[in-house]
Amino acid sequence: MAAAAEGQAGMTRADHPVAVIGAGPVGLAAAAHLLERGLEVLVLEAGPSVGSSIRAWGHVRLFSTWRYNLDPASVRLLEKHGWEAPRPTALPYGSQIVADYLEPLAATPELSSRIRTRHRVLAVTRQDSDKGAGIGRDQTPFLLRVQRPDGSIADLLARAVIDASGTWETPAPLGSSGLPALGEQEAVQARLITAPLPDVSAGGFARRRVLVVGGGHSAANSVLALSRLAQTNPGTEVLWAIRAETPGRAYGGGSADGLPARGQIGARLRTMVESGAVQLVTGFLTERIEILEGERLRVHAADGRTLDADRLIPATGFRPDLSILSEVRLDLDPAVDAPRRLGPLIDPDFHSCGTVEPHGAGVLAHPEKDFYIVGMKSYGRAPTFLMATGYEQVRSIAAALAGDHVAAGAVQLELPATGVCSGVGSDGIAEESLLGTSCCSTPEKTPVVIGVPTGLAHGRSS
Template sequence: MAVTNTLPVVVIGAGPTGLAAAAHLLERGIEPLILEAGPTAAAAIEQWRHIRLFSPWQYNTDAAAVRLLAATGWEAPAPAALPTGGELIDQYLAPLAALPAIASRLHTGARVTAVTRLGMDKTHSRNRATTPFLVRVEEANGGTRDYQAAAVIDASGTWSTRNPLGISGLPAAGESAAAAHISTPLPDVLGRDREAFAGRTAVVVGAGHSAANTLINLSELAARVPGTRVVWAIRGASAAKVYGGGDADGLAARGQLGSRLRALVEAGTVELHTGFGIAGVAAAGGAVALTAADGRTLEADVIVPATGFRPNLDMLRELRLELDPGVEAPRELGPLIDPEFHSCGTVEPHGARMLAHPEQDFYIVGMKSYGRAPTFLLATGYEQVRSVAAALAGDREAADTVQLELPETGVCSSDVGTSCDVPATAAAGLGAETSGGCCGAPEPVLVGFPTGLRHGRSGEN
């Protein structure tokens, strides 16, 4: 059913998928209202602008957004080039957000705290589908404001809700109190955050690409700054899956990543502790101690939580959602993205019908639509919002006609050992070309790591 009233469609989040959603809505003649918690569009990506993506530009831009930009004389980056997070912002997302058609509808410093129906909670059914949404926002000045909406597209991502350090999916005892000793999930240890790590002991927690990224960069810092100590704690009994296939790996960059990390561990540059499920964290005397469930302890100055992410569902409590019980994605999508059984190369393209909830005209899109699964791709998010915009416009045929065309590889990833489309970070002397495996056309790459765009299954720490 088409959105026919004069209220806007609220888009939560001004990251790549949220801005793309607004572009598609505008093309459909539907008024968007974009609410971004950060001070600027793409505020989450700004936190890891130092990371270079593994996927080239041709898969990182949305067609409707490009059409808006092209009308202003914007020149698209070279399609085969690999952008950093900063380049993704500076060359694409910031210019897109600055367009009058987008900027006039973008509210920054607007954190959505709740979504419901006007005048009714989730227990009320009568006239529910025709009742406007109410979106409550906490503004940067400390005030609260309510917006009414004809529909809501939640593209808020998962960057702000990392998985905890503790076992069983819960924060470790004392984790909140030790927050001053816990960094962001992808710190810039060779740049912006260098002072926090140089000459200090860092414990990296996690067994995914984000952990590998930081471990290699910390090892480079340790080679430059005496007294820098690199410790790696994982919950599993072995780091073999992180090391991958080495020289026999079908993907050269992936094999080099594993080989280099293994060499750092074997040389003692990285101090590995396996079977270290964190039960407690305690800060004292300017340092922090981590205690494993078996009683072992590690001391550090700073902890890097490379533990993966999960969706913030609290703000959606008053909506009628249907979520997969395992990965917390829309129920129909959940079984198709479960990382125990699928990589992104085996996830079928999908749109509004698969993303729908019992709450009519409400959609979760982008990385948040994948819940706790780690295999989300930007190109997938762009196809999601194209389909959702078509559905909201009443064009069911377009909504149901999947148009996603990924590389021949399927740009697949579910974990460190099966990753193609992952971010890359500078590593001296490790330039390579991908070949074979799940990746089709060769692309020059460096060692690959995931980020907030498409993170590895680092929750298995």
């Protein structure tokens, strides 16, 4: 598709494709459902390939099985071309989600010509209308300003927009007040603070004192991976700091969890803490980070306590990047930045991954007609997302865009009963936001996360 100024004059809104932002599991599922409905689609992915964000944590194993990580419309499209589904009860790694599912899906003749990688969406608006213009707005095409692979900027038109860009590229800050801790950016630039969910076996962590900050499953995943590293690398120290006064919620549902692999994470974590292999620090509200001599850092808490470490792994969650939507009429929950009707359904104080009600186009609608945020990004700051939830979201939205309002409203989703999918501090602030694909993580002999960062990313995958 050319830039909006090139060759699109005289076309009506219905002549343009539905634009999907992000080529992760939920974004590609949206495309598959739209094609089944006979709607043209264009997928814009900021990364160099589909599933770009998942590739960042490909070393992690999901604790949701393949059964919960496959979208029905995507499977139908794949099987049309001879694809064989993985064993439904197996727990895939992130890298397997990409190699065995997303890459074959993107390579199908139906989708391959409709996916544009290295196309970053910079802004979404209405053609010839800013956010304040209301007359005739619903009949006006959407305009997406996009940076192309060569760095040039183009405007593309769309009949509808589905933002499945995820939250992986915007991790929450370490500061306990919702802002970066003083000195945090300098420590990041000095590479003393890592990216979320790093592969600790890849180097740079052995025989060092490593601090993990956060109380959710991503934090637990990193803590347990470091514990295993310490067993074979004497001198490796593992510190774990959480905002809550007790680690009970981080230990999760145990044997009562409907996803056994996730239930096991709490038991392992408790064992590591009680054995002394992991030094747990509770009630720790990060206020300031100081860079010390010798490439080390000191983390200062609000109550005056300090923790010294060689490296810090942040596991404080993620936030949606809403900057590209400043000209879109949104209606967001003031607390979690999710669509207003969805906010109370995903409040982490009351819901885990499996207790969130299924929801579709009606709950996800904004004042901006035919605009939807889906996947991990639709949950805003809440950490209770499951990939299967995103698949049901886009199935309903595709039906609504096709005019089948009965199917759009018939929202159904069977999820496993879950333990605790998020860590919430004593102050009620969620300490972790799950990656874009599913919910949580569970280390076995190797790291494990649940179907999620797809977490996936902004304009790249989710």
